[in-house]
Amino acid sequence: MRVAVVGAGSIGLAVAWRAAQAGAEVVVHDPEPGSGASRVAAGMIAPVTESHYGEAALTPFMAASADAWPAFARELEAASGLPVGFRDIPTVVVGVEDGDRAEVERQTELYRLTAREVETLTGRAVRRTEPLLSHRVRAGVLAAEDRAVDPRAVHDALLAAADRAGVRLEPTAVDDLDAVDADRVVIAAGCGSARFGLPVRPVRGVVLRLRAAPEQPVPRTTVRGYVKGGSVYIVTREHGEVVIGATSDERGFDSTTGTAGAVHDLLRRAIELVPETAEYHLAEVSVGFRPGTPDNLPLIGRLDPRTLAATGHYRNGIALVPATATAVAALLAGGDPGPVAAFAPQRFTEQEET
Amino acid sequence: MRVAVVGAGSIGLAVAWRAAQAGAEVVVHDPEPGSGASRVAAGMIAPVTESHYGEAALTPFMAASADAWPAFARELEAASGLPVGFRDIPTVVVGVEDGDRAEVERQTELYRLTAREVETLTGRAVRRTEPLLSHRVRAGVLAAEDRAVDPRAVHDALLAAADRAGVRLEPTAVDDLDAVDADRVVIAAGCGSARFGLPVRPVRGVVLRLRAAPEQPVPRTTVRGYVKGGSVYIVTREHGEVVIGATSDERGFDSTTGTAGAVHDLLRRAIELVPETAEYHLAEVSVGFRPGTPDNLPLIGRLDPRTLAATGHYRNGIALVPATATAVAALLAGGDPGPVAAFAPQRFTEQEET
Numbered sequence: 001m002r003v004a005v006v007g008a009g010s011i012g013l014a015v016a017w018r019a020a021q022a023g024a025e026v027v028v029h030d031p032e033p034g035s036g037a038s039r040v041a042a043g044m045i046a047p048v049t050e051s052h053y054g055e056a057a058l059t060p061f062m063a064a065s066a067d068a069w070p071a072f073a074r075e076l077e078a079a080s081g082l083p084v085g086f087r088d089i090p091t092v093v094v095g096v097e098d099g100d101r102a103e104v105e106r107q108t109e110l111y112r113l114t115a116r117e118v119e120t121l122t123g124r125a126v127r128r129t130e131p132l133l134s135h136r137v138r139a140g141v142l143a144a145e146d147r148a149v150d151p152r153a154v155h156d157a158l159l160a161a162a163d164r165a166g167v168r169l170e171p172t173a174v175d176d177l178d179a180v181d182a183d184r185v186v187i188a189a190g191c192g193s194a195r196f197g198l199p200v201r202p203v204r205g206v207v208l209r210l211r212a213a214p215e216q217p218v219p220r221t222t223v224r225g226y227v228k229g230g231s232v233y234i235v236t237r238e239h240g241e242v243v244i245g246a247t248s249d250e251r252g253f254d255s256t257t258g259t260a261g262a263v264h265d266l267l268r269r270a271i272e273l274v275p276e277t278a279e280y281h282l283a284e285v286s287v288g289f290r291p292g293t294p295d296n297l298p299l300i301g302r303l304d305p306r307t308l309a310a311t312g313h314y315r316n317g318i319a320l321v322p323a324t325a326t327a328v329a330a331l332l333a334g335g336d337p338g339p340v341a342a343f344a345p346q347r348f349t350e351q352e353e354t
Numbered sequence: 355m356r357v358a359v360v361g362a363g364s365i366g367l368a369v370a371w372r373a374a375q376a377g378a379e380v381v382v383h384d385p386e387p388g389s390g391a392s393r394v395a396a397g398m399i400a401p402v403t404e405s406h407y408g409e410a411a412l413t414p415f416m417a418a419s420a421d422a423w424p425a426f427a428r429e430l431e432a433a434s435g436l437p438v439g440f441r442d443i444p445t446v447v448v449g450v451e452d453g454d455r456a457e458v459e460r461q462t463e464l465y466r467l468t469a470r471e472v473e474t475l476t477g478r479a480v481r482r483t484e485p486l487l488s489h490r491v492r493a494g495v496l497a498a499e500d501r502a503v504d505p506r507a508v509h510d511a512l513l514a515a516a517d518r519a520g521v522r523l524e525p526t527a528v529d530d531l532d533a534v535d536a537d538r539v540v541i542a543a544g545c546g547s548a549r550f551g552l553p554v555r556p557v558r559g560v561v562l563r564l565r566a567a568p569e570q571p572v573p574r575t576t577v578r579g580y581v582k583g584g585s586v587y588i589v590t591r592e593h594g595e596v597v598i599g600a601t602s603d604e605r606g607f608d609s610t611t612g613t614a615g616a617v618h619d620l621l622r623r624a625i626e627l628v629p630e631t632a633e634y635h636l637a638e639v640s641v642g643f644r645p646g647t648p649d650n651l652p653l654i655g656r657l658d659p660r661t662l663a664a665t666g667h668y669r670n671g672i673a674l675v676p677a678t679a680t681a682v683a684a685l686l687a688g689g690d691p692g693p694v695a696a697f698a699p700q701r702f703t704e705q706e707e708t
Contacts, residue, residue, distance in 0.1 A: 278615025
């Protein structure tokens with residue numbers, strides 16, 4: 001079977017890699033691999049703390065993907081010969097002011113619906129877990145199984161693993177799926193999927209990459225929190241990279257307007273929670289576009305006998321890489337794709353026709 | 355006469371240009387022209403609002419240089435064929451909270467010592483002068499003659515004008531002045547002047563360059579102010595560049611530690627004074643090193659019959675370009691250098707020997 005994948009982000013490459021492993025002849029089309037959300041993302045694998053109201057249909061898929069990540073990371077590292085920066089460190093969620101701590105409590109109710117490990121901690125206990133937290137943090141929640149990976153390392157490794165598995169990268173854009181010479185076509189073009197009629201829109205996010213000097217202390221957990229009504233996360237990698245994210249707004253593909261305010265807001269919140277972040281180097285400001293859908297759930301499934309969608313992953317693209325690749329590989333092979341019924345890509349069209 | 359200038363920052367190039375105009379054969383030595391403070395500076399020409407306690411000896415020299423700038427800019431543009439972005443727009447100085455407005459009042463007393471135009475304004479009047487000021491600004495000071503120039507454009511123009519005047523650029527570093535084949539040597543190496551035994555130390559500053567889209571409103575004055583005890587300035591250029599500066603700390607030549615906190619502080623203060631700045635694009639974070647001296651005054655004058663200093667300009671290098679070039683040209687020609695007696699480069703050594 002000849003499979004064409006449109007989009008060489010992490011979803012597209014993982015799908016291509018899995019399809020090639022299953023024996024398909026795979027071509028990935030992308031004029032600029034990794035130019036989408038894959039290399040902006042912070043890389044949290046957070047089935048608990050990425051729970052959001054109205055997105056309960058995502059819970060089992062997020063759980064399956066998070067549980068698949070450790071083995072997926074090992075397999076990808078072995079296949080590519082490259083590290084992917086998977087870190088088995090927990091996540092704490094904290095608030096400083098009363099309103100923020102109330103927000104943490106509301107979120108905790110959601111977290112518990114995942115039936116995964118969630119522990120409420122006193123201020124002293126949360127600061128023992130994460131000594132760099134501000135002394136103003138007086139309570140928190142520990143999500144021991146919310147982990148993180150380095151999305152740029154993952155993307156590099158997927159490029160290498162796909163290449164080693166025989167996947168061919170075709171550096172051209174696809175605008176007409178009918179013109180693609182393949183038995184199956186998988187649309188994995190993130191925000192670019194809109195040009196194939198899929199209901200995907202760009203949700204802008206600004207992400208900062210800070211760098212700690214070797215002698216500077218860095219967080220030993222992923223820190224998430226609420227500061228004066230705004231949210232922030234701080235993801236620390238090995239070798240001193242500290243990622244702070246993320247704003248969320250919708251201005252089409254505008255990657256410049258308002259980034260000054262976004263950088264300010266992210267730094268302010270991060271410094272309030274972890275004052276040490278002020279001492280790091282602001283190494284990079286990146287602007288990405290999450291592929292959002294009308295119900296915030298991804299588009300995974302068959303569009304017609306030849307065409308599949310694997311896109312619209314919104315905030316959770318990196319977390320959902322393993323489960324999405326497995327589901328699409330199953331669909332290509334005619335097998336059971338797992339818990340993706342809620343993600344049928346034509347669900348919006350069909351509802352309108354009812 | 356053969357003149358060697360060590361350092362191709364704006365001071366060194368202006369000195370070289372003037373010396374070549376006076377008939378000297380000039381070589382400027384710099385492995386990386388413009389790699390110092392010249393291209394980080396915001397470019398304020400602010401004899402009033404750059405007044406600082408204990409620096410009264412600078413007042414007449416700053417005044418002379420500021421008054422020389424308009425003609426210098428015209429001459430430099432004509433000689434180079436390049437624009438230098440000189441803008442004849444006023445400066446307002448404002449505070450928001452009580453303590454900050456008290457600081458503005460204290461500064462205003464200093465400003466008045468310059469005997470230049472200084473006008474205290476009501477909140478309404480200052481917001482009429484600068485409509486983008488926050489409604490929280492309730493009083494301010496107008497320095498109608500504090501202007502600004504684009505330091506990168508100035509540096510480009512000086513490179514071109516010096517070249518057209520026959521100055522030769524030698525892209526190598528000078529470590530041993532005795533090895534330089536010239537009748538006169540001018541040390542204009544900014545922070546790099548320390549290697550010749552001059553008492554210059556790096557005072558770090560972080561400066562942000564924001565970009566406003568064509569449809570976004572931008573300040574029509576230079577805005578300076580105090581916010582919760584910290585200072586900030588906002589310098590707007592033609593074509594939508596908005597420069598926000600500057601922090602000040604001393605960590606040697608460390609250009610990374612703490613830049614995250616510096617960016618946060620500058621953005622916070624700028625947004626408090628001019629909320630619209632949050633809507634711009636953060637295009638660049640640059641870190642520079644002001645060449646500071648023990649008394650914050652420059653080092654301009656003769657070190658020995660062959661060697662002159664034109665360095666240590668601390669915060670005021672760009673503002674002092676015309677007057678410094680004129681003074682050094684006069685010294686090279688054996689004439690009167692003007693009001694530079696307080697800047698004798700050996701003043702610290704001599705005091706110790708007394």
